[in-house]
Amino acid sequence: MFKRITIILLLSLIVLPLSAQSVDEESLSGLQWRNIGPAIMGGRVTDVEGVVGKPSHIYVATASGGLWKTENRGTTWRCIFEKENTVSIGDIAIDPKNPEVIWVGSGESNVRNSGSIGDGVYKSIDGGKTWQHMGLSETEHISRIVIHPHNSDIVYVGALGHAYGPNNERGVFRSKDAGKTWEKVLYIDKKHGVADLDIDPENPNVLYAAMWHFERKPWTHTSGSTEGGIFRTTDGGNNWNKITAGLPKLMGRAGVKVAPSDPKRVYVIAETQKGVLFRSDNRGESFTTMCKEEKIVGRGFYYADLRVDPQNSNRVYALASNLYYSVDGGKNFAVMSRRTHVDYHALWINPQDPSNLWQGQDGGVAVSYDRGKKWTYINNMPLCQVYQIGVDNNAPFYNIHFGLQDNGCWTGPSRTYRPYGILNADWQMVSFGDGFFIFNHPKKPHLFISEAQGGFAVINDTRSKEESSITPYAKVIWGGPVSEGKYRFHWNSPLIPSHHNDDTIYFAGNVVFRSEDFGKNWQIISPDLTTNDLRKQQTAGGPVWQENTAAEYHCAIISLSESPLDANLLWAGTDDGNLHVSKDQGKNWTNVIENIPKLPNNSPVSHIELSRTDKNVVYAAFDRHMLDDFHAYIYKSSDGGKTWQDISGNIPTKSYVWVVREDPKNPQILYAGTEMGLYVTYNNGKHWFKLHLKNLPTVAVHDIIIHPRDNDMILGTHGRGIWIYDDMTALQNLSKLENKDVELFPIRTVYSHSKKMMRYGIGDGVYVAPNPPYGALIDYYVSKNMSKTKLKLEIYNDKGKLIRSLNKLNNKHGIHRMVWNLQGKKYKARFKGPQSLSIEVLPGNYRVRLVYGDKNIEKTVSVKVDPNIPYDTKQHKKNYEYATSVLEMRESLYKDLQKLDIIEMQVKQLKTRIAQLSNGKVSTKILGSYVSKVKKLKGKMERYSKDASPSRLFFSKAPKLADELSFFGSANKQFAMTAAQIAYLTDLKNRHAKARKEIQAFIEQALSEWNAKLLEEYNVSNWIFLKIEKKTQKKDHKKNKEKKDHKSK
Template sequence: MACFSLNLPAVRAAVALLALQVMAPALTAQARAVTTGLARPSIDTTVLGRLAFRGIGPANMMGRATDVEGVPGDPDIVYVGTATSGVWKTRNGGTTWKPLFDAQPTLSIGDIALEPGNPAVVYVGTGEANVRNSVSFGRGMYKSTDGGASWRFIGLGDTRHIARVQVSAADPRTVFVCAVGHIGGPNTERGVFVSRDAGETWSRTLFVDHRHGCADLDMDPKNANIVYATMWHFDRKQWTFTSGSELGGIFRSIDGGRTWSKMKNGLPTLIGRAGIRVAPSSPNVVYSIAETRVGYVWRSDDFGVNWKMTSDNAATLCRGFYYSQLRVDPVNPDRVYSIACQLSKSIDGGRTFTQFSGSIHGDHHGIWIDPLNPSRMWQVNDGGIAVSNDMGANWGFPQSFALAQFYQVHADNREPFYFLGGGLQDNGNWLGPNRTREPQGILTDDWRLVSYGDGYYQTSHPENPDLIVSESQGGWIFRTDMKTLEQQDVSPQPRRNDGGPVNALEYRFNWNAPMVASPHDGRVLYFGAQVLFRSKDFGSTWDIISPDLTKNDPSRQGFAGGPVLKEATTAEYYNSLYSVTESPVQRGLIWAGADDGNLHVTRDDGKTWTRVDRNVPALGAEAVVSHIEASRTAACLAYATFERHFMDDYKAYVYRTADCGATWTNIAGNLPDGAYLQVLREDPRNAQVLYAGTEAGLYVSVTGGGNWFRLGGNLPAVPVHEVLVHGRENDLIVATHARGIWILDDASAIQELATAAAAPKAHLFRMRTATRFATKTTKTPSLGDALYRGTNPAYGAIIRYHLASTPDSATPVRVEVRDSAGAVVRVLHDVPRLRGINTTSWNLAFDAPRQRKPIDPSDPSVQFFGPPSGPRALPGRYSVRLVVGDMQIEQPLTVRLDPTVTVAPAALREQFVMAMQLRELQSVVNDTLRALDGRRGEIEARKRAADAIADDGGRAASRKAAEELAEVDELLLVLVKPTTIPYYSDGPRIADRVGALLRTVDGTNAQPTGPQRALSTSLANELRAALDNVTRVLGRLGITM
């Protein structure tokens, strides 16, 4: 073992210091920019691939799940399909869940099917079949043969929406697909498809016409030749939808799906969406829940030949186009479950139904009942998933993963951490922090419900972030004080707007009516109907500042739905404003876009308006103005996005104007089909950077729209409905309509990507201000794994840099933190060194005390307290230096104190001095322990050698070594508690007490207390005495340090 030299006089001098004059001086270093006379090279955007977003939830209320499938008799494995978040799987009965489908080009799931007897074979039909106004789309069929670990596309890519997939129990190579098809136009890939070779090839065997698709399908479990399917005419437009026809209805095949006959006996001729289910225990019994005018639940007792209506209970259907599903108990053919706004069950063969799902979210879309244990059931709804083990009497709601479907999001400026608020599909408006002081992260109870409904826009008062105005469907807005919980309806049209056609109302508010605050005065709100409302007092009063800005077509303002049933939820209210914004550059320059394609601008605060959509080139009819973004760089510079997917056009339409709409330039460029835009944002720090929230993920341009790339990393290609860059923190905030809110902490790597690409060797990105704050666990940390934990960002300063190439192993790469005088505060050696963008962080701490031995992550103290850390740096100005070989690049860094904490600078300086003293004490005792460990190892080696000598000399040498070992162990016992002693069996020693005091002194932003000062002095004296004893004992033994 190498000999360790310890200079005890120097140690004693260090320990005797009463104060260390160390503080953070003012920063003098400035960023050193790299300049070049060469033309800008092409930008490699793949270097952004390692940028990691963090998901923060919420998981209190999830989002729409569409299907659930379990393994018969196995309570552990369950698959869940979702509207926009892909396929999830649990292997432990719902405690934890894992996404399986993130690498696929679509995450909208219609149905999942497991091969009977071999659940490792999984089929997924993509494209949700619950074709509401916010439905996403799919891209065909996928198959896994390893339980979802990998997937393969197996065809039917143009079906767009798949309602059902079934695998034959008699022949697992036979697979049926029930495809709805396009919902906004005709197509041929719809109806019932059959594969006889496990998905390798497909044949369409049931097809009505180009506008009818398949709504449901089921097979006789005892006779694979008998198959039932329901055919459905559906067409959706922005202002209405059509559901039902006389050509649709229930069809049956008795030859394994090769030929089909329409079932008519006892059934009405006009049928909308219909669900179909065979009773597993008595397959002659077949049920259908159908959208008709004469009843909803139908039953056949002779394999579908003859039917009778058993129930006209409207609750069993609720909204036919959105539900129309049922299930039959595996062992009791008279126990039937209807799946609609609420779950209902019948125990008398479908004649009477009672609701039984009051404790969980409504709007249900599926149930899986374990055929080997019918008491166990899983179900999916607009609020996520639920499980029951007592046939639905009681329900559990897993909250371990986030499926929240945000429509809009707002970020406030509260300190020290901003909060985010926004609306969720069918789950109200919520408010939660972007990070917490809790080491566990952001938990479900950190999120608070602001208001009910289908949540949309939300904004907070600029002087009181707890005063919030939030909006739900159809123009219903509330002002809520989150401290007092007082809530007031402040809608300009204070009434429930649903239940009738929009032409029955004075004002036509969209399902997703725009409500935004003025960038010049956050108390000023704009709210769009067919006219634009403005409030100057945060919603107390409203004025109209425009005429009707829509096409005002009365033929499109009646009831939606038909020809079977009407619909009036406000989801199809039309001729209404859909996007509103005011220029940040010029007060009173306001843009207003409508769902019918009209786009207006006013430059005089609403006195006069100019229609400018006629100037937009190559834009088809019936386009929706999905978003308008007014630039921060020039008053008349703006961006407009349009979408036409309900016209069966899934292209991206993105335009730029520099003259207030007189002319427009198409900048959609290479955005792919399917990536139609929900939002476009201009980066506030670099106007060349544009963020596009699309139905197919987040896209970015760093060339002002010249070209686009998908920003992925760990963020899958889910629908993105809102994007923001936080003004203070520079965070890129992404509101997904699938997985809740995701945050890229500090967007400087994107903002400076062009500059980084031009740097020949390396580029260090600017850093945002780092905040020093206290962390503490105030919530029970031992709540198990079935709990969602949103990720906090790394504590301290996030440091990113770009390397043009991966350096060789001989080239040093490190990050140095220095004070303004140039003194080194911290050196980070173990940092990423790969080509592209690399991320590390500085936790605002000086180096940890010198250690006795290498840090063991499995050490219980490390697991409980975290790895050793040095004292935190004082607030002030610092510089960060990136060193790559002989190249050095610097950027300034400001460290601020938590602005909600009041403490005098002198008190922080005293705390810092004591913490540095304690760090030195800890280093000295660890140096001593390490030296004693070395001496002990040498003595043990001598004893082993002596033990090998079988004479009196050897025995004497062994005894002497044993005595020396005992004396060294006594010295160690004074300094540190042995790990061999149970934790509570003996008290702490000097090293333990110094470490504990360092943690408590440095763990807050406060002046040390009198007892802490006294203990610090006492520990220094104890250590001095212990070191004197070490010198004396080792000297007596003739052992040198």
């Protein structure tokens, strides 16, 4: 018996640590993120399609930001494909017979180094409201979907397949039952897939497919083969033949399009060494070379696409670095659309009005209504593809800095003084190119250091707009292999500020550089930390065209971290699988990669996170997706890298990891930014779950920062911009709620600041990102067994006086957020409604009490003034007292006027009743005179009428006392009241006292003389009375009236 008890006790001890870290995931379901865009710059767009006959209905597909829809030509948009397994889209197709049916081919086919992956085909039958997965999960990259023009059950899918390795699920697939089943009808081998696919609208049995050999590795890519090329079927896909007449044998990526107005004409644009544009006028039997200008293809693997005008077979558009057009059947091309962006991937031509064009490129979307002469840039979709983020400590609102795919580096506010939010105009571009790391000097915030691809670092002064290169190695080698440079910089080279010295920064190529003067001078503090494999430093691309844009520059450092606890401790990870540590500021380095168990060789180190609580604790994330391995790899060492533990846990495959962060307040909590979203663990990696709350879409999270002052979590997503969770306190304490019925979380300091309109109307087409709610964010938790308990929040000042109650609290199970807008006592308004009056409290400490049942919990919140305001405590207090006195005068006058309202109502009711009961035979003239007297007195005190138009009264009558009191009463934090204002306030006080006396005298007269007259004239006693509150008065007055009516009758 003793042994049995001992075993039970031991087992309970074993599970205690895990149970102590168990969290109530369900309690987070009511919380949400704040997406602040921006939308001034877009992201890569992969397809644009319009609804024929409804040109106001446009769909925009993106590389990594989902599918967007407008029904008003782009004035407003909504994302309709964001919660599926992937948001990377290669192509969309709208059923020509039913525009409510939409097909999505997931996984973009512009397979650059930053591309995402898909998981097959999706279909909606209700215009994008709901989606069903239709299979082909392992295709990963789909280039085109084609629907039979006469039979919607027949659908063709052109799949590129895996971009990083061989696989079978690629080629052309056909469904004859609307996607229920698929058959592969064109397949070459495990390395060839479909670059493009088109159908003959006149004879849908004829289809053309561009077959393409493409494979990417971290250090190179292969584009083209002699086995690929253009294939044709004339029997609906049962049999295919390769077209060779007039086409080069060696071909890379290609686009093929049938001219809708003349299906005998077929165009091919291709990455080849013998011409780039080819045309057939005999349905593909043979082709003729029309153009050899390589500019209309540009970078072969990235573009090689075209469109044909639906009404003019000689008008052709080529999508490349620029958007080109030809009006002579492809012989000559000219540039259009010079003022949008570069790198074109999508073009929709309205078949009923070919002057209406929609384009998609690396910077978003634009529309033209004059056949491309002029374009309107559509910048109201938050599509930017963030790589890295940084923050500053600007007060009261910190700024966020970030680098974007093909859209440079930017900075902007986390919130604004405007009540409606953050506009595109609030963002400032800092530097050009593909943007990555960016930060500013803590003491000179106008000085920014940022970088573009291949180690091109610059310093910018945002005041003077001057920019200068600070790259340690000034020689430019773009265009050539990385081996031609003295140092090797990656596409996204680590560039970080020191935690310990404001002027010290680090930069990494294949060696680590340090500058102690903010980038003016550099010193090398490491040897080559990579494998220096010469085979992986050669020219990229081929066999058709070579390409060296730094995207494939290899054998370089891609992650670098300085310990926040020890300036001597540095860690560096490389793209070829090395992980080094230095404990003496770079004098000596040790490679600890061999200490990590079960990690495959040559695994790129995507991120290194050093603990803020223990300098021996380090986390390392590895990303092998470009080696065709999509597993999550996260390891932890607690002894400085000697031993390691796999803490990837249950993070699913295809959620490969970009970043891992330790929570700065609770080291048991880790956050992982993955290709498929954000994950969190509360027990150091034993169990992970998605932290998407209500609204974070499926999107790649490339960077995570928890703001050191405000405790906000900021996400940099690669496709949907910046997302913020304001104040992480509740989430950081989630593991402490297991035995709590109700909890009130600590409340962070709140700044009182101006909320000022800075422009008039902005319309509906402007993107506005929300500010957080103004005031104190009060988070509380309710357990399941307390979900029927009534809750309320009470705010007390430092003297213990109750100044505000918040009664409408959500009592359902979970964590909820209530906002105290810093307003103090509520003063009654003139009429019923939400116009209760109050002013902001003075700075200081306030107690927040959460009352539940007969229990309560208290926390303190500190209210401070915006540090940008030249603040005078005494002056603010004096202004506050002035404003309070005005509110008190206003409320007392309003109460008096409400008494007059009641008297007027009572007299009107009697007048109506007597007229009804006597059939108009009894005169009510005296009652009419009483009503007139009341109105006259009210008119003397106020110009506003409950039923009249406020704007008409505002401009047609001079203000009266009540109106003047409503104009006056702001507790300004900066400016003292002027002598004129003080004199005016004195006048108001005198007039207010006289007015109250006049009203009181009038009321006394009505209660005595009028009631006596009513008794004499109508035998009605005490009809007019004012003894109870207005809410209950009507009910009691009705009972009293019924008794009097009977007597009168």
